[in-house]
Amino acid sequence: MSRIGKLLAVVCIALGSTVQADKASVEQLSPVERQQADFYRAIAGSGPAVAVVWTLDVPRVTLGTDIELTLVVKNAANAVELQRPNLADRPEWKERFSVIQDLPGTVLGEFRYKLRPRNVGTVELPIPKYRFYNPRLPEGRRFQVAFADALKLVVLPKPSLEKASVPTPLDAPPHFFEELPAFGRSAVSPPAISWWALLAVAGLAPPAWIMFWRWRNPDAAKLAKIRRAKSVRVALDGLRKAERSPEPVAMVSQIVLRYLWERWHVNSTATTPIEVAKAMRAEGLPADKLDEVEDLLRRCDEARFAPGADNEMTLVAVARKLVERWEGAAL
């Protein structure tokens, strides 16, 4: 090969390497470098550093309508390789916008998004960091951040339906339009004095009534007193029932015998007047009481088996008087 030929070959190799050096690509970066956070594959060229610009198509928007957000990456040497920042996966964006949708860019290095705000008010857009690679800087400082201006969006409430020209009726249950309930100073709870009054009346009224009743009915009071003994109460109630019974005389003798047994412990096997008198004597009861009971039982037998004897009602009354008199004496 001639010397000229060698020279041409060296020039061609030199030019080829220069072209290769200007053609920046993420392929030149190590896999670890490519995994840097907030790095979207932007590599700075030989000119000015990479810059990013975020813009909104409108600064104010009504709730429920969409806006367009645009990101333009400038001065990147590898515009074809640039990656779109994924806003839809970022919680701070999801919190502010109900819809986050990617739109196609019109030129290389431009990324567009459709957004729909969630709430009324001023929304500050959480612009993410934009890291780029600058191969001209010394090792270890090649990743730089391109800062962008803060963006604010004003979200207005939806226009009220009331502003429509067609009158709209009020939506409420029909009874809401009926006559209102009257209100006044009616107490919602009884005053404390009511409870004390109730307790006082409940505590005093029954004793007062009992005292009054006993004062007005001294005999009845005495009767009430003797009725406290169960055997006496049973005997008196039984005699009252006997008046309405078809066999009053038989009942009278049975009631008297039961009374003697329960109250005066007279042997319960004694049923005839003689047996009863004997049993009463054995219990040590006074002779006048003994005669009285024997006489009553005899008259009962006569009334049952010998027509024309004492009236049945008379015997009931005699038996009642006997019990009352005995109880009065006993007390």
Next chain:
Amino acid sequence: MNALVLTLSLIVTQTAVASDGESARLSFQLGVECRDDSRIARPHFATAARDYRQLWERGEHSPELSQSWARAEFLAGNLPEAVATAHAGLRLAPHHAGLQRDLETYRDGVAPQLSTKPEEQLRPARLSGVRARISEWDLFWIAAGAMVLLGIGHARRFTSGGSWAVPVALVGVLGGIVCAGLAAKRSLEVSEDCASTLWVLRTDEPLRKGNGDSHANRLSATLPRGTELREVGHRGGWIQVQVTGGAVGWLPERSLLAIP
């Protein structure tokens, strides 16, 4: 002299109360007549609500007044105020069926929560328990009835006697025990209700994880106006609240409405 001033002030107050009541009724009736056009009707209901509020602030506390006031607020388009006012009436008379029914209507007006998570449920359950059914007057009359039976039973037992005296007295005693039990249960329920402050959300607001706008949202959706919340704590103009489902978060105090 003091008595004269007192009497005059009482007359003036009564006259003012009566005039506000009449004015509120009149505004309400005007609103009812214009109900076919909400643009015209709402201002009348708003005026009625203002008059009812003035009555309430003068000390005219009654469940019927709170019911009228809450209805006026609702018809004026002030849903959170209606909810809060209904609660004010129910604090006075938890058993008031009309107020309970109205409160459910207001709750229907609160935007529904679409979340299916139990902790994010916002609508409170219907008022239940003894306090929702039995008033203090009911308890009083039950107690009075029991006392009457007890008294009659005793009087009968110690006068003319009678087989029914003791059972009647026992029924009276039983009535008294039941009445005391109901009163204790009711008192417990009312004190549980008052244990934590109730708030009503005035505007749609996101529930935050912390007491500041910079904190993330606690729930997936914004809380709708009219939501009822229980206070857990407060710090620096922010109130920590709990929604019905159990989720706890923070809201700015300015966005909350207290029960009158």
